[in-house]
Amino acid sequence: DAGVIQSPRHEVTEMGQEVTLRCKPISGHDYLFWYRQTMMRGLELLIYFNNNVPIDDSGMPEDRFSAKMPNASFSTLKIQPSEPRDSAVYFCASSQALSGYTDTQYFGPGTRLTVL
Amino acid sequence: DAKTTQPTSMDCAEGRAANLPCNHSTISGNEYVYWYRQIHSQGPQYIIHGLKNNETNEMASLIITEDRKSSTLILPHATLRDTAVYYCIVRVVGTGRRALTFGSGTRLQVQP
Numbered sequence: 611d612a613g614v615i616q617s618p619r620h621e622v623t624e625m626g627q628e629v630t631l632r633c634k635p636i637s638g639h640d641y642l643f644w645y646r647q648t649m650m651r652g653l654e655l656l657i658y659f660n661n662n663v664p665i666d667d668s669g670m671p672e673d674r675f676s677a678k679m680p681n682a683s684f685s686t687l688k689i690q691p692s693e694p695r696d697s698a699v700y701f702c703a704s705s706q707a708l709s710g711y712t713d714t715q716y717f718g719p720g721t722r723l724t725v726l
Numbered sequence: 727d728a729k730t731t732q733p734t735s736m737d738c739a740e741g742r743a744a745n746l747p748c749n750h751s752t753i754s755g756n757e758y759v760y761w762y763r764q765i766h767s768q769g770p771q772y773i774i775h776g777l778k779n780n781e782t783n784e785m786a787s788l789i790i791t792e793d794r795k796s797s798t799l800i801l802p803h804a805t806l807r808d809t810a811v812y813y814c815i816v817r818v819v820g821t822g823r824r825a826l827t828f829g830s831g832t833r834l835q836v837q838p
Binding site for chain 1: 825
């Protein structure tokens with residue numbers, strides 16, 4: 611398996627522009643997570659899905675952020691309009707709900723977003 | 727999820743064992759101890775997890791004290807590629823919130 615795939619790997623945009631980050635989870639995984647990492651706040655959860663349904667979006671900073679999962683193999687995180695403080699590395703992760711003994715999360719390589 | 731406390735940083739000589747401690751004194755009976763690491767510029771990587779018994783896999787060993795209030799991750803023969811930030815996370819498995827709550831972790835520097 612190719613693992614979790616994220617695109618683009620790097621994104622540089624100007625303030626006010628729309629940004630769309632993409633994620634393809636590992637095939638067969640039914641949980642998908644979006645995390646953000648900054649120097650100030652570390653790694654923090656933004657939102658996660660189970661079977662394509664958003665379960666917990668309490669970490670989404672504000673209405674400028676939205677996430678969708680139209681099918682089991684694709685998710686997007688959109689920022690509109692973007693602001694300089696959104697600059698961070700955004701990670702997507704997926705996991706499989708097994709018998710409940712373990713649900714290891716597998717992370718993608720991340721998208722480094724810079725908003726000028 | 728229970729709060730964890732880890733040293734900010736540690737050094738280890740290449741080829742020697744790296745022992746990374748974690749305190750989780752408020753851990754509940756149904757909470758597991760997970761370890762992840764993040765090598766520079768990469769996504770976090772799962773290492774190992776356990777409930778109350780010691781665990782070993784191809785990457786590391788996990789030693790959990792009998793009262794479960796602390797644990798130690800052991801990398802038996804550290805290499806330069808093990809230089810990373812190591813996160814100890816305590817969480818319930820199987821039910822409830824699925825997301826991971828990352829603390830500050832321990833920055834391990836393996837010295838040649």
